[in-house]
Amino acid sequence: MRTIQKLPASGGEREALRVKGQFWTPSWLAKVMAGWVTQGRPEILFDPAVGPGTFFAAAREAGFAGELRGFELHPDAFADGWKLGLGPDDFRQVQIADFISAALPGKFPAIISNPPYIRHHRLAQDQKLELKQLAQSHLGFALDGRVGLHVFFLLKCLTQLASGGRLAFLLPADVCEGISSSVFWNRICQQYRLIAAMTFADAAAPFPAVDTNAMVFLFTKEKPKEDFLWLRVCERDGDAISAVLDGKKPSNAVSLHHRKLTEAVKTGLSRPPAHKIISALRFPVLPKLCVELPPATMSFSSSPVSNFARMACRRNFSDGPSVEPWIAPAVA
Numbered sequence: 001m002r003t004i005q006k007l008p009a010s011g012g013e014r015e016a017l018r019v020k021g022q023f024w025t026p027s028w029l030a031k032v033m034a035g036w037v038t039q040g041r042p043e044i045l046f047d048p049a050v051g052p053g054t055f056f057a058a059a060r061e062a063g064f065a066g067e068l069r070g071f072e073l074h075p076d077a078f079a080d081g082w083k084l085g086l087g088p089d090d091f092r093q094v095q096i097a098d099f100i101s102a103a104l105p106g107k108f109p110a111i112i113s114n115p116p117y118i119r120h121h122r123l124a125q126d127q128k129l130e131l132k133q134l135a136q137s138h139l140g141f142a143l144d145g146r147v148g149l150h151v152f153f154l155l156k157c158l159t160q161l162a163s164g165g166r167l168a169f170l171l172p173a174d175v176c177e178g179i180s181s182s183v184f185w186n187r188i189c190q191q192y193r194l195i196a197a198m199t200f201a202d203a204a205a206p207f208p209a210v211d212t213n214a215m216v217f218l219f220t221k222e223k224p225k226e227d228f229l230w231l232r233v234c235e236r237d238g239d240a241i242s243a244v245l246d247g248k249k250p251s252n253a254v255s256l257h258h259r260k261l262t263e264a265v266k267t268g269l270s271r272p273p274a275h276k277i278i279s280a281l282r283f284p285v286l287p288k289l290c291v292e293l294p295p296a297t298m299s300f301s302s303s304p305v306s307n308f309a310r311m312a313c314r315r316n317f318s319d320g321p322s323v324e325p326w327i328a329p330a331v332a
């Protein structure tokens with residue numbers, strides 16, 4: 001596994017990375033995302049926040065031979081691209097500009113991103129106003145003022161996706177939390193087809209040194225479907241993830257759940273299916289394995305246990321160090 005970014009543990013250097021949103025995607029995960037998004041041999045791959053070109057390098061490694069395009073606000077990031085085997089030609093069609101404010105000439109058949117994770121309190125007032133207008137025009141309603149920049153990258157990229165195109169996004173799990181999240185996901189999933197949502201156990205965390213739970217979302221611009229794949233990744237095994245996405249059997253490295261959108265958006269896309277949570281509360285000492293648990297008979301919405309399950313899951317899947325929710329102890 002190639003690691004090109006050594007994160008400073010704290011201090012000014014680390015703060016500078018946070019301000020610019022400069023955390024590079026690990027190569028094992030970039031390869032999974034780039035492989036999936038370029039599977040149909042699109043002519044162009046677009047990344048709205050190129051950084052060192054992590055996804056460009058991963059796509060080339062996966063055999064992509066088309067054009068590389070994108071945006072980057074801080075071109076100093078390209079310096080790390082040489083370590084990935086990229087050259088000036090690979091960045092030739094990257095515009096040095098703010099992706100959010102840019103007018104884009106056309107749509108793209110393949111879009112991939114790990115957008116800058118910049119929280120609302122770091123955004124300037126005029127930027128907030130621009131983002132508010134962006135949500136209003138793309139969704140038909142404004143989003144909660146506490147939504148971070150990364151959500152607007154997703155929104156704008158979805159609208160730039162060509163018919164039949166593929167989009168892969170790496171986002172913090174907080175996009176599935178908060179009061180406006182279910183309205184947001186319902187609207188997105190009415191317009192685009194959610195193919196898969198991936199969550200990561202601690203042992204497979206894409207950013208182990210950063211206090212953020214990551215998720216990956218795969219979308220196509222096709223008629224939406226009610227079912228999608230929900231993956232729990234337990235080991236940093238990119239081949240095992242790609243195999244599951246290709247319809248092969250899951251392994252110990254990845255567990256797979258076929259979920260209904262209505263259930264998943266209601267439960268929260270970052271959380272396991274509701275019946276798995278109840279199972280965990282009924283069988284609290286199950287080993288920490290990436291395996292299917294037997295469905296429970298209890299309804300999630302009406303029992304007092306459900307409230308505890310919801311709380312346990314919220315705690316485990318939102319912030320900070322997490323315990324696997326399906327082995328959360330059944331004590332309040």
Ligand SMILES: C[S@@+](CC[C@H](N)C(=O)[O-])C[C@H]1O[C@@H](n2cnc3c(N)ncnc32)[C@H](O)[C@@H]1O
Binds near residue numbers: 052054074115
């Ligand atoms: C999380 S990094 C991801 C980089 C790379 N794609 C990867 O996955 O490793 C996000 C990148 O977006 C850049 N960035 C921040 N704000 C931006 C903006 N408004 N428009 C375009 N790029 C931006 C940052 O400089 C950073 O390089």
